[in-house]
Amino acid sequence: xxxxxxxxxxxxxxxxxxxxxxxxxxxxxxxxxxxxxxxxxxxxxxxxxxxxxxxxxxxxxxxxxxxxxxxxxxxxxxxxxxxxxxxxxxxxxxxxxxxxxxxxxxxxxxxxxxxxxxxxxxxxxxxxxxxxxxxxxxxxxxxxxxxxxxxxxxxxxxxxxxxxxxxxxxxxxxxxxxxxxxxxxxxxxxxxxxxxxxxxxxxxxxxxxxxxxxxxxxxxxxxxxxxxxxxxxxxxxxxxxx
Amino acid sequence: xxxxxxxxxxxxxxxxxxxxxxxxxxxxxxxxxxxxxxxxxxxxxxxxxxxxxxxxxxxxxxxxxxxxxxxxxxxxxxxxxxxxxxxxxxxxxxxxxxxxxxxxxxxxxxxxxxxxxxxxxxxxxxxxxxxxxxxxxxxxxxxxxxxxxxxxxxxxxxxxxxxxxxxxxxxxxxxxxxxxxxxxxxxxxxxxxxxxxxxxxxxxxxxxxxxxxxxxxxxxxxxxxxxxxxxxxxxxxxxxxxxxxxxxxxxxxxxxxxxxxxxxxxxxxxxxxxxxxxxxxxxxxxxxxxxxxxxxxxxxxxxxxxxxxxxxxxxxxxxxxxxxxxxxxxxxxxxxxxxxxxxxxxxxxxxxxxxxxxxxxxxxxxxxxxxxxxxxxxxxxxxxxxxxxxxxxxxxxxxxxxxxxxxxxxxxxxxxxxxxxxxxxxxxxxxxxxxxxxxxxxxxxxxxxxxxxxxxxxxxxxxxxxxxxxxxxxxxxxxxxxxxxxxxxxxxxxxx
Ligand code: SF4
Numbered sequence: 001x002x003x004x005x006x007x008x009x010x011x012x013x014x015x016x017x018x019x020x021x022x023x024x025x026x027x028x029x030x031x032x033x034x035x036x037x038x039x040x041x042x043x044x045x046x047x048x049x050x051x052x053x054x055x056x057x058x059x060x061x062x063x064x065x066x067x068x069x070x071x072x073x074x075x076x077x078x079x080x081x082x083x084x085x086x087x088x089x090x091x092x093x094x095x096x097x098x099x100x101x102x103x104x105x106x107x108x109x110x111x112x113x114x115x116x117x118x119x120x121x122x123x124x125x126x127x128x129x130x131x132x133x134x135x136x137x138x139x140x141x142x143x144x145x146x147x148x149x150x151x152x153x154x155x156x157x158x159x160x161x162x163x164x165x166x167x168x169x170x171x172x173x174x175x176x177x178x179x180x181x182x183x184x185x186x187x188x189x190x191x192x193x194x195x196x197x198x199x200x201x202x203x204x205x206x207x208x209x210x211x212x213x214x215x216x217x218x219x220x221x222x223x224x225x226x227x228x229x230x231x232x233x234x235x236x237x238x239x240x241x242x
Numbered sequence: 243x244x245x246x247x248x249x250x251x252x253x254x255x256x257x258x259x260x261x262x263x264x265x266x267x268x269x270x271x272x273x274x275x276x277x278x279x280x281x282x283x284x285x286x287x288x289x290x291x292x293x294x295x296x297x298x299x300x301x302x303x304x305x306x307x308x309x310x311x312x313x314x315x316x317x318x319x320x321x322x323x324x325x326x327x328x329x330x331x332x333x334x335x336x337x338x339x340x341x342x343x344x345x346x347x348x349x350x351x352x353x354x355x356x357x358x359x360x361x362x363x364x365x366x367x368x369x370x371x372x373x374x375x376x377x378x379x380x381x382x383x384x385x386x387x388x389x390x391x392x393x394x395x396x397x398x399x400x401x402x403x404x405x406x407x408x409x410x411x412x413x414x415x416x417x418x419x420x421x422x423x424x425x426x427x428x429x430x431x432x433x434x435x436x437x438x439x440x441x442x443x444x445x446x447x448x449x450x451x452x453x454x455x456x457x458x459x460x461x462x463x464x465x466x467x468x469x470x471x472x473x474x475x476x477x478x479x480x481x482x483x484x485x486x487x488x489x490x491x492x493x494x495x496x497x498x499x500x501x502x503x504x505x506x507x508x509x510x511x512x513x514x515x516x517x518x519x520x521x522x523x524x525x526x527x528x529x530x531x532x533x534x535x536x537x538x539x540x541x542x543x544x545x546x547x548x549x550x551x552x553x554x555x556x557x558x559x560x561x562x563x564x565x566x567x568x569x570x571x572x573x574x575x576x577x578x579x580x581x582x583x584x585x586x587x588x589x590x591x592x593x594x595x596x597x598x599x600x601x602x603x604x605x606x607x608x609x610x611x612x613x614x615x616x617x618x619x620x621x622x623x624x625x626x627x628x629x630x631x632x633x634x635x636x637x638x639x640x641x642x643x644x645x646x647x648x649x650x651x652x653x654x655x656x657x658x659x660x661x662x663x664x665x666x667x668x669x670x671x672x673x674x675x676x677x678x679x680x681x682x683x684x685x686x687x688x689x690x691x692x693x694x695x696x697x698x699x700x701x702x703x704x705x706x707x708x709x710x711x712x713x714x715x716x717x718x719x720x721x722x723x724x725x726x727x728x729x730x731x732x733x734x735x736x737x738x
Contacts, residue, residue: 099419100311132302134644140304208645209335211306213615215422215430216415 004068008032008052009075013066021061021072022050031227032074033083033112035090035201036149037062038233041158047090047149049083049112084116091121093172095128095144102211103203105219106235109147111226133178135186139197140206146176151199151233159195164188176204198236273667273688274714286671287527288664288692297650305334305624305641309423312637312652318362320419321355321410322630323652325492326637328423329626333513334641336618337426343611344427347413349492350603351422352628354409356491357447357596359631360548360589361406363696364454365399368586372461376690377683395457398450402593405447409600412436427615437604444601448562451594455566458587470573471673473582473666473691476501477543478534479550480658482629485509487556489595491629497554498534498544503578506534512627515636521653532658543661546633547695548588553578560602563595582666585694620645630655632696656697666691680726 003014006021008030015024025032026039036047045060052061053073061072073079090109098104133141153165153176164185168177180188190196197205216222220229274287296315303311309327313320325348332340340348370383373392381387389396407417412432414420422428432440462469478501482494495509496518510518521530522539533542544550552571558564570587573579579588603609626637633655640649670691675684714725 100307100314102307102310132304132646134304134646140645206304208304209306209425209617209620211304212310212421212424213429216420218430 004066006066006068006070006072008072015066017065019066021052021054021059021064021066021070024066025061025074030074031115032061033115033226034062035108035112035147036151038151038154038199038231040233041151041154041199044150044154047147048086051079051082051086053079080116083112084118087113087116087118088120088122090147091118092123092125093128094126094146095130096121101145101203102206103145105216105222106214106232107203107221108201108226108232109145111221111229114221115226130175133185134208135182135184136188136190136192136208137186138192138208139185139190140208141176141178141185142204142206143176145203147202148174148176149201151201152176152196152205155199156194156196162189162194162196164190164194165196199233201232273671274716286664286668288660288667297652300647300650303647304645305331305639305647306425306645308637308639308647309425310419310421313419315652315654317418319355319359319631321351321414322628322635323637324414324420325352325423326626326628326630326635327639328425329493329628330624330637330639331425331626332427332624333626334621334624334639335425336621337616338618340427340616341611341613342608343431343613344615345493346603346606346608347428347431348423350432350600350609351410351413352492353596353599353603354406354413356406356631357451357593357600358403358406358410359696360593360596361399361402361454363631364458364586364590364593365396365402367696368693369395369399371686371690371693372458372586376686380682383686398453402447402450402454405443406596409440412440424615426617429614431611431614432609434610437610440600441604444597444604448594448597448601451590451597452562452566455587455590455594458590459569462584462587469583470581472687473670473694474580475582475662475665475669476580477545477662477665478506478537479553479578480534480544480546480634481551481554482512482627482634483509483555489551489555489558489592491596493628496627496634499554499578501578501580503553506536512636513625515625515627515638515653519653521657527660529657529660530653531661532653533661543665544658545662546655546658547585547631548592549579549582549585550633551629552588552591558591558595560595560598563591563598566591566594582691582694585696589696632656633658656695659695659697663692663695663697666694680724682726685726 003016005012005014006024007013008025011030013024013028013030020043022032022034022037022043023039032050032052034047034050037043037050043062045063048060050061051058054064054067054070087109091113096109098110101107104110130143133143148167150167153167156162156164164179166177166179167174169175177183178185178188192207220232220235272288274285296312300308300311308331309324312327313324315323328348365388366385369388370378370385374383374387385396410420411417413430414422415430422430478498480496480498482490483497484490484494496512496515497508498506500506507518518535519532520535520539521532523530531539531543533539534544535542552567558567570579570591573581573584622640624639628635635655636651636653638651639647642648667688670687674687678684714722717723
């Protein structure tokens with residue numbers, strides 16, 4: 001296969017035709033912040049966090065094919081400022097009380113926020129009123145933390161072939177829904193070992209009767225930044241599943 | 243009473259100051275006094291805004307979050323809430339007895355916590371009154387004054403607290419608001435590096451603990467009459483004791499004794515607390531008034547905390563602390579000690595006990611074990627009882643079949659001391675304030691009485707001896723005779 005080259009922040013990056021900027025960057029070990037991207041599923045470019053500049057124009061790295069000789073700007077102050085603002089909006093749209101959250105220390109949203117230097121949510125909190133779904137015997141859903149990345153939707157559709165999750169509503173009213181007669185997870189065909197359960201980058205999918213079992217200091221992002229550790233989904237992958 | 247303060251009759255004659263910390267719920271205390279036509283005090287009341295909101299907002303959360311969520315109720319003794327909630331969730335997950343490693347790690351965490359909390363209270367909050375006197379100059383009567391006049395003592399206070407927090411960090415993951423205790427056990431034990439690190443300083447910590455007991459003993463005996471009489475009240479006492487009747491902070495049965503030391507109940511399983519205790523509500527206070535059911539509301543109020551624990555126990559399990567207890571108990575010829583200021587002494591005996599108990603645990607191989615967690619059959623009701631630094635603490639949760647909290651009831655130590663604190667204030671008001679024009683040192687006497695109980699309201703605003711406080715003298719018709727306010731900044735405002 002022919003190998004071409006492009007540049008990220010001046011560094012020479014090889015790629016195969018058809019690879020996106022994100023694919024090539026991941027292969028080369030270059031971190032481009034992202035939340036809705038998972039190499040196992042079709043990219044959607046919806047979280048906008050992987051915003052980079054290709055030859056001076058904004059593109060989302062997860063959807064844009066790499067271009068031979070292209071010059072990509074990833075780690076500039078300007079771009080990280082945009083990412084920080086995007087993250088601040090995500091934090092205030094949901095209810096993210098990290099100190100009490102079971103996912104704290106191993107949450108991708110929190111880790112990316114640390115990575116880009118987000119120190120406060122800045123915007124006024126929406127404090128939406130969202131209920132838990134604790135109806136399934138093994139898995140609880142805490143919608144308070146949903147960032148609508150759509151990863152569980154894609155994993156359930158493409159990986160599990162179950163179509164249990166969907167995003168319904170428009171604009172600010174968008175929300176995750178469950179494909180079951182009552183709309184509850186307990187009434188669906190969901191299984192705690194489904195791929196959909198392993199891809200959530202935040203703290204929506206929480207295995208029941210377990211919590212805080214990994215001590216502080218040993219959690220995924222306690223010692224190293226996300227740029228070195230990688231995504232939550234990579235760690236969660238059920239054994240034997242690709 | 244509150245409405246009288248809302249609309250003063252002659253506002254033009256009053257000095258007006260906006261007290262900004264009053265908007266913060268924790269740490270705000272208010273005392274109101276009522277006078278009859280002879281200027282004798284007829285009523286004295288303490289008002290505190292309690293943290294009731296927690297019981298509401300944890301409803302609808304999964305039970306396994308409780309130990310981590312509820313500890314945020316407090317910044318000084320979060321470990322007590324962490325462990326009381328963990329014990330309640332042990333019951334929810336059907337675990338009657340956690341593993342030896344889990345229990346010893348939790349105990350270690352709790353001893354570390356009580357050590358640091360008692361050190362904070364004695365050295366930072368109370369030592370200015372005890373060393374300089376209640377009528378010392380306001381500018382000097384604080385921890386800065388202690389640092390200037392007694393730098394070595396202040397340093398010991400800081401380092402004792404630091405040591406306790408290091409114990410917490412290594413057992414809970416963080417100095418404040420960690421995650422160590424989880425339903426059915428703990429998420430970590432100690433490794434040998436951690437143990438060696440803590441062993442390095444423990445001898446010194448025990449020495450300093452002993453010095454602290456000697457110091458408070460000397461202070462007490464310098465003015466024995468004052469210390470015996472000031473804010474002194476006859477009360478029932480309640481605390482946990484172990485099966486041998488020894489002092490117990492983590493796990494035991496409830497013991498209540500009357501003012502003469504007679505048993506009211508003993509070795510009661512905390513799970514049955516509702517059969518023995520009731521909570522009364524009074525229209526003028528946000529805080530409830532717990533009492534012992536069998537004695538009724540009038541006679542059944544009781545004291546919890548260091549003094550109640552030392553009064554109630556047969557012995558302490560560590561040598562030096564037990565020696566100190568044996569010196570303490572003869573104060574009232576073997577009868578329970580009711581001198582409110584002796585609480586400081588009892589607190590330091592406990593601090594010494596915690597230091598010794600930490601040393602014992604650091605020699606126990608179980609703290610290095612790996613058997614951390616047990617699971618059992620889920621239960622719908624979980625109750626955890628523990629001795630927090632300030633006294634007995636109850637956490638009671640009920641969950642539905644999905645594991646979601648439906649109901650919560652927390653009875654914190656300060657609430658159980660509510661009536662006792664009020665009684666002490668009344669005693670001070672009656673014996674020291676009645677018939678006088680109010681002055682700042684007088685106001686501080688009320689604070690000295692409150693402070694002896696180390697109530698939780700001191701956590702946030704009392705850090706530099708600046709509890710915002712308001713005292714008002716009213717005649718029998720409710721007219722304001724005199725009013726004095728101390729702001730959180732320390733500024734004193736007198737007015738009519
Ligand atoms: S999901 Fe992540 S960002 Fe949200 S509260 Fe939990 S740890 Fe914080």
